[in-house]
Amino acid sequence: xxxxxxxxxxxxxxxxxxxxxxxxxxxxxxxxxxxxxxxxxxxxxxxxxxxxxxxxxxxxxxxxxxxxxxxxxxxxxxxxxxxxxxxxxxxxxxxxxxxxxxxxxxxxxxxxxxxxxxxxxxxxxxxxxxxxxxxxxxxxxxxxxxxxxxxxxxxxxxxxxxxxxxxxxxxxxxxxxx
Amino acid sequence: xxxxxxxxxxxxxxxxxxxxxxxxxxxxxxxxxxxxxxxxxxxxxxxxxxxxxxxxxxxxxxxxxxxxxxxxxxxxxxxxxxxxxxxxxxxxxxxxxxxxxxxxxxxxxxxxxxxxxxxxxxxxxxxxxxxxxxxxxxxxxxxxxxxxxxxxx
Numbered sequence: 001x002x003x004x005x006x007x008x009x010x011x012x013x014x015x016x017x018x019x020x021x022x023x024x025x026x027x028x029x030x031x032x033x034x035x036x037x038x039x040x041x042x043x044x045x046x047x048x049x050x051x052x053x054x055x056x057x058x059x060x061x062x063x064x065x066x067x068x069x070x071x072x073x074x075x076x077x078x079x080x081x082x083x084x085x086x087x088x089x090x091x092x093x094x095x096x097x098x099x100x101x102x103x104x105x106x107x108x109x110x111x112x113x114x115x116x117x118x119x120x121x122x123x124x125x126x127x128x129x130x131x132x133x134x135x136x137x138x139x140x141x142x143x144x145x146x147x148x149x150x151x152x153x154x155x156x157x158x159x160x161x162x163x164x165x166x167x168x169x170x171x172x173x174x175x176x177x178x
Numbered sequence: 179x180x181x182x183x184x185x186x187x188x189x190x191x192x193x194x195x196x197x198x199x200x201x202x203x204x205x206x207x208x209x210x211x212x213x214x215x216x217x218x219x220x221x222x223x224x225x226x227x228x229x230x231x232x233x234x235x236x237x238x239x240x241x242x243x244x245x246x247x248x249x250x251x252x253x254x255x256x257x258x259x260x261x262x263x264x265x266x267x268x269x270x271x272x273x274x275x276x277x278x279x280x281x282x283x284x285x286x287x288x289x290x291x292x293x294x295x296x297x298x299x300x301x302x303x304x305x306x307x308x309x310x311x312x313x314x315x316x317x318x319x320x321x322x323x324x325x326x327x328x329x330x331x
Binding site for chain 2: 010013014016017018020022023024027028029032046049053054057084085113
């Protein structure tokens with residue numbers, strides 16, 4: 001068996017498989033919803049759900065300690081991208097108060113083989129990434145905003161994901177309990 | 179490998195999305211179609227440098243060895259055929275079912291996790307020029323049997 005299996009570059013094929021599956025999902029959503037805003041919302045929600053579960057894997061895998069400030073958080077997110085998507089985004093454009101930064105992607109593995117038709121310019125194809133980051137950070141009690149400042153699919157040179165710290169979530173008694 | 183878990187999560191979210199949307203609880207068609215779309219495109223990338231298959235059986239063998247290993251990290255355990263266009267592919271530890279506890283209790287949920295693969299196989303075969311119908315059967319978790327029926331004419 002191993003003789004035949006080595007015919008492929010497993011790592012590359014895995015990434016392509018993920019990309020194509022994601023593409024098929026987006027296609028299906030565009031079919032299901034008339035409104036592109038709804039598709040963006042659904043993609044973001046799926047990312048959010050995945051992020052919530054992914055953070056557990058990440059913490060178990062890296063045994064990373066708690067981040068004390070956003071700069072550490074940024075490094076961790078960068079590391080997570082390296083582990084899961086095999087890309088290394090650059091961290092840049094820190095705001096003066098260090099609560100806002102950008103992740104700049106030279107290549108975005110999710111958008112390989114993808115071209116946006118002109119009538120879909122409102123589609124945020126990679127919304128799943130921002131959802132993922134938001135979901136994962138919420139599980140470590142960080143409330144953030146996350147959006148695309150630039151997107152290669154829309155003709156920009158790089159894809160830029162902007163992340164803004166909103167607040168630290170406090171431990172609270174669950175609703176309905178005394 | 180690390181991207182595996184990413185795909186497992188994506189797959190379960192896709193299942194969630196397809197079945198919880200618009201009360202389509204027993205409608206697996208969009209789930210199957212997402213698989214079909216993926217398989218159709220993936221096989222094009224995979225077979226780029228592979229010599230042309232001689233016949234149908236060789237194509238099926240390719241699906242059961244190379245294709246399966248790449249996606250499910252193992253070969254199928256058994257491939258049977260009646261030589262009249264029916265193939266049964268058996269996998270005794272199907273990747274999407276291995277995280278579900280064994281026993282009959284969860285059996286009713288099993289179909290959710292196999293329809294994507296039905297589509298995937300159908301899509302792959304379609305792009306290799308074989309028109310087929312793929313169904314799955316789960317009797318005990320995590321084993322799964324896929325029935326592939328070739329539609330001639």
